[in-house]
Amino acid sequence: xxxxxxxxxxxxxxxxxxxxxxxxxxxxxxxxxxxxxxxxxxxxxxxxxxxxxxxxxxxxxxxxxxxxxxxxxxxxxxxxxxxxxxxxxxxxxxxxxxxxxxxxxxxxxxxxxxxxxxxxxxxxx
Amino acid sequence: xxxxxxxxxxxxxxxxxxxxxxxxxxxxxxxxxxxxxxxxxxxxxxxxxxxxxxxxxxxxxxxxxxxxxxxxxxxxxxxxxxxxxxxxxxxxxxxxxxxxxxxxxxxxxxxxxxxxxxxxxxxxx
DNA sequence: CATCTATGTTGACACATGTCGAACCAAGCG
DNA sequence: CGCTTGGTTCGACATGTGTCAACATAGATG
Numbered sequence: 283x284x285x286x287x288x289x290x291x292x293x294x295x296x297x298x299x300x301x302x303x304x305x306x307x308x309x310x311x312x313x314x315x316x317x318x319x320x321x322x323x324x325x326x327x328x329x330x331x332x333x334x335x336x337x338x339x340x341x342x343x344x345x346x347x348x349x350x351x352x353x354x355x356x357x358x359x360x361x362x363x364x365x366x367x368x369x370x371x372x373x374x375x376x377x378x379x380x381x382x383x384x385x386x387x388x389x390x391x392x393x394x395x396x397x398x399x400x401x402x403x404x405x406x407x
Numbered sequence: 408x409x410x411x412x413x414x415x416x417x418x419x420x421x422x423x424x425x426x427x428x429x430x431x432x433x434x435x436x437x438x439x440x441x442x443x444x445x446x447x448x449x450x451x452x453x454x455x456x457x458x459x460x461x462x463x464x465x466x467x468x469x470x471x472x473x474x475x476x477x478x479x480x481x482x483x484x485x486x487x488x489x490x491x492x493x494x495x496x497x498x499x500x501x502x503x504x505x506x507x508x509x510x511x512x513x514x515x516x517x518x519x520x521x522x523x524x525x526x527x528x529x530x531x532x
Numbered sequence: 533c534a535t536c537t538a539t540g541t542t543g544a545c546a547c548a549t550g551t552c553g554a555a556c557c558a559a560g561c562g
Numbered sequence: 563c564g565c566t567t568g569g570t571t572c573g574a575c576a577t578g579t580g581t582c583a584a585c586a587t588a589g590a591t592g
Binding site: 307311313318321330331332333336342355400402 | 432433434435436437438439442445446447449450451452454455456457458459461463466470477480481513519521525527
């Protein structure tokens with residue numbers, strides 16, 4: 283074995299652009315970079331099917347759900363998979379295979395971060 | 408005068424789908440209609456340029472700004488106008504002409520409504 | 533009225549996105 | 563090993579979207 287476990291960098295999908303993202307929208311005008319980062323998350327939730335999938339996962343027991351539990355949103359199964367992938371790439375969901383089924387889970391910090399974006403007053407006091 | 412002020416219905420752009428929209432995303436799976444409504448707002452903020460414009464208005468003095476104050480976001484003026492229109496159609500901004508300039512203003516209830524969508528626990532107690 | 537400035541609208545175009553069917557991978561099971 | 567079930571990936575297609583240049587409109591001002 284020539285290359286065992288070299289280059290641990292360059293992970294395929296890193297939801298790093300989530301938690302410490304940006305100040306509240308009302309605090310000051312967003313910079314281009316901040317807008318780019320935050321818009322990615324809003325965009326991920328900007329599709330009805332994705333929003334239903336995300337809500338289904340987020341409201342499911344333990345903030346986690348099997349694909350089979352939430353794939354009844356009126357589109358084909360490949361489309362469901364496609365949207366779940368998008369949500370994963372946006373850092374809103376994580377997935378894990380356990381035996382036969384694949385479970386998706388929502389990061390609580392994501393909701394908190396996005397919620398802070400939309401606060402009226404930054405409470406600078 | 409044959410038709411003076413008849414038919415006050417059918418307004419051109421009504422941001423009605425904003426305030427009492429949907430329960431928190433984590434409360435229960437969204438219905439198709441709820442998702443459609445909420446996704447429209449998220450989608451409107453899902454573009455970096457629009458997010459910058461919205462943030463610029465929201466953070467401006469009095470939650471209101473002239474187009475000339477916020478149109479420095481790296482795109483042409485028609486594009487700015489186009490995005491502001493989109494934000495208006497999504498119910499996130501309102502506009503008003505005062506003399507030479509057009510002022511855009513953010514509805515505080517909108518931020519509150521979207522913030523509620525992203526709350527972790529609905530505090531059902 | 534002529535004209536200038538500030539915004540909005542139109543038309544066109546490149547590109548991104550949502551969707552599906554078909555093919556493919558991954559586990560369990562006979 | 564082949565079959566079945568759950569899920570993803572691929573390829574293709576139609577539609578949506580962001581962008582700009584050109585034109586149009588609304589007030590102000592001379």
